[in-house]
Amino acid sequence: MQIATADRPRKSRKQGAAGAERISLDVVYESAKILTGATDPISQMASVLNVLSSFMGLRHGAVALLADPDAAHPSAKSNPYVIAATSLTTELQPPSCGAIPEAVAALVFRTGVAMVSQDVVAEFGADALPPNARGDKMALFAVPIREQAKSPLVLGVLCVYRTLEEPSTSTLDNDLRVLTMIASLFEQSLRFRRLVARDRSRIMNEARNAVKAAQAGAGSQTTPIDGIIGDSPEIETVIARIRKVAKTSAPVLLRGESGTGKELFARAIHALSERKDKPFVKLNCAALSETLLETELFGHEKGSFTGAMAQKKGRFELADGGTLFLDEIGEISHEFQAKLLRVLQEGEFERVGGTKTLRVDVRIVTATNRDLEDAVAKGDFRADLYFRICVIPIMLPPLRDRPGDIPKLAQNFLDRFNRENNLSLSFADDAFETLFACKFPGNVRELENCVSRVAALAAGPVIAASDMACQQDACLSAELWRLQSVDSSPIGGLSAGRVVRPIVNQMPPATAPSNCPGQPRKTANTERDELIAAMEQAGWVQAKAARLMGMTPRQIGYALKKHNIDIRKF
Template identity: 40%
Template sequence: MEKTFKDAAPPVTCHLEILKIRALSEVCKLIGDAVHFDTTLSRILKVLHDILHMERATLVLLDPNRQRLSIRASYGLSIEEERRGIYGLSEGICGQIFQSGSPCVVPDIDSEPLFLNRTGARSQIRKEKLSFLGVPVKVEKNTVGVLTVDHLFGPDVSFEEDMSFLEILATLIGQFLMLHHAISQKEEKLVEENKSLKAELHSRFNRHYIIGNSPAMQEVYRLVEKIAPSRATVLLLGESGTGKELVARALHETSTRRDKPYIKVNCAALPENLLESELLGHDKGAFTGATTAKPGRFELADGGTIFLDEIGELPILLQAKLLRVLQEQKFERIGGTRTLAVDVRIIAATNVDLQSSVDQGLFRADLYYRLNVVPIQLPALRERRHDIPLLIDHFLRSSNERNNRKVKLADASLDFLTTYEWPGNVRELQNLIERLVILADKETIQPEALNVHLIGLSAPSPQARGVLTKPAGKPLSTHNSLKDLERLEIEASLRRNGWVQARAARELGLTQRQMGYRIKKFNLSKPAFAQAE
């Protein structure tokens, strides 16, 4: 009899060892591919059932407050049964294993008073045929939980082998818990660092009057922070009034050139015959009136940064000379023969489509590619509506302080301005707030007052129109729309300024380009206007 048992034992043992190795292999694979912590724990426990036929596996862990033990993962329990699996730190068999840090076997749960069956999962099972096994789960020698399984009695059961396997598995789970904890701490640290960096970026750029927390502006801040330390030429793209000059200043102030000159040149504001002299300088006697030598803006910016605003307006003949400066950092003054070398970081900006200008032959392709090394697209205000209340608050405080006023906006007015389309972007919003503060008759600006002050703006969006057409208080003006008001004000301003577009634009707080657009939009012309008079 004994000989027969010994002869039969090796095949059974061999088969069991293969199953254990297979189970451990599956567990290691699950841990290695883990993405979601709790899902992986549940799958590990499922392996015990699928390969080794162990029943109702549970992982009981110490809760974050370290006051009790609760089921974190299970297999074979319903959600309700799992919720009931809560134990005191020294309660029942799980509490005993947790406190002692030693494994425990209950051959017959029916005869064990410490077995609480708290989950109620075994009420339909004949308890006299059920055994219970539990081992501590440790992290760095500290017990943090208990791994338990039920196992039906069978002729080939060996508690020693089962417990040995469970202890190995508990060690793997402990390592997985430790890895998860380390990753969680690292993620928390990265989140805090990210918040800190965002706050630092916002604080840093707020000093340059760049205001905004929207995702679009956070991306601009990120690019500026990354690009600023380099020598790369930057091309700022975006509509008029989006803050390109502020971003250019921020690029300089956050670079290693911050203590060197920052020179700005508006390529659209200077006459063509003076622009070359302004950029490159001239020697004495270079032309009539050149009584002394004059350094150009590139010389003045040596070691620092030069900001070429409205680069798309640069005359085609001057573009070739600028290209040489970009390529070689060398040039000659007008009328001079000495070649000057400078170390200048170039930032250019434009609100026109340079690629389209290249296609039309208005802008040199080689210069465009030389400028377009690192482009930054600035978002239009309508693409960052989340920032409008912040901007309004800033402009209101600044304007109130300058003008010794205490003007504020009603909530409905703020709602209207937030949903407005803002073709002139931040500059347009700033000019409007300044006008509201100066001309307001009351301290609180109601929506109906906006109908009077929104001059020079395009028609509002449907959402804004809904706010504006349902104000509390006195009725709106009898004009059909803001578009009519805009046309009337443009005509009146041109009349007051003798049809000089530049003066009218300044009076209304518009750029010359915006004024030209509105004259074309309303089909205004001097002869027609004169006849109407």
């Protein structure tokens, strides 16, 4: 019994020490979660200080930071600092607010050595007690926040208090150890924030310089580029800008609706650059899963996973010295965005399953039809990656904004179809009129589809307006517009956004137009209200409205133009 009685206090002390260790680990873990996930670590320090207070009883926490660590202050004896955060607020406060004793802060800033005072009042006087302190028996901890590990430059001071009735050396040592680890986490978060800020500033300067150069040369070189067809002002502006930015190595983000020819313009940028003799490598990011995407971009080592029978180079290696085109960049996962950011920022990576760091020199051209700004605001796309790829944004105009290019594009597609099929088809004048009337939500890709389809089904050597799919109630775009809703869009626009749908009023049976036998056929002189009612009943599909009115699609088109009725798309 005597032995058990003697061992009980020893076991109790061991259990108490183990509990303190667990609490300390929990504090470090919670603090790391808060700081590593913060874009602004200073704004999160109040939460970290509250964790220290809740878990360990370290209260009245505060953080002091140099006002500007990069600026010189020759007129001051020491660099000025501010109280950047306390356990109550993250608003900047002057040193005189009392959150940290000025003598303590000056000592830690000057020496870079952590300080522990077991009795603040005895060493620094009653003024050193924090505001709203309960009692005067308090210990103080102040640890330096360095620029980086083992650096002599101290950027800040982390200070907390503990109320002590009977100071314990083991308790104080554990508190100091935890505070030192949290200061290290905070300094790493600060350093990363500063690197991102400097990198963003540099990228923005490069973007401004490149945009100025592009604007200075706009209009001076509008010579067509091979493969790009059109001479409208919209397309000439894009060509002039591409000619200027192609001479630089700045990343380019091609933006535009699906079918506007983003890959074609990416090839043009490569062909006009100094890298034209090097590889042009492309990859559609939306076509692969995250695992396959990582392998395709970075490559893999032999045996790195099941089926990896040999070493494989990734697209970054294959494009070394040249241009890498990443299409649908807005579709990659949030986790993979972090991996891609490192390569774009540092120019280095490791193959999957490898340990050797590889460096490449690659010009990045990306493309998307998504609204990346909206994705960044929602947290779906990393802001740092957005600033890395969107240095030179180039907006590609949709085909409906450059209708003057439709005849040239259509003729080019027909000539290609003739060469491939050994034919000699041609367009009638009214065929071009029909093409002009279409808004082409699928852009150039849809126009190519339309020309190829009508050429394959043409009844004679001359393609007339009556041969067009829209004149035969077989237009694919009309069906796509019908399927489009607020939540989804089968037509890949820059952003699906809000879709305005027309209000369809069902007509009473007595007045509803019909094409029943016995009724006279309508003509282009049909009344405006009756024409609008028929179009609304047909969902604004001209071919269906023509059947309801007993008219031909061409007559419907003429009637709409006569009454100046805008075609509603939905």
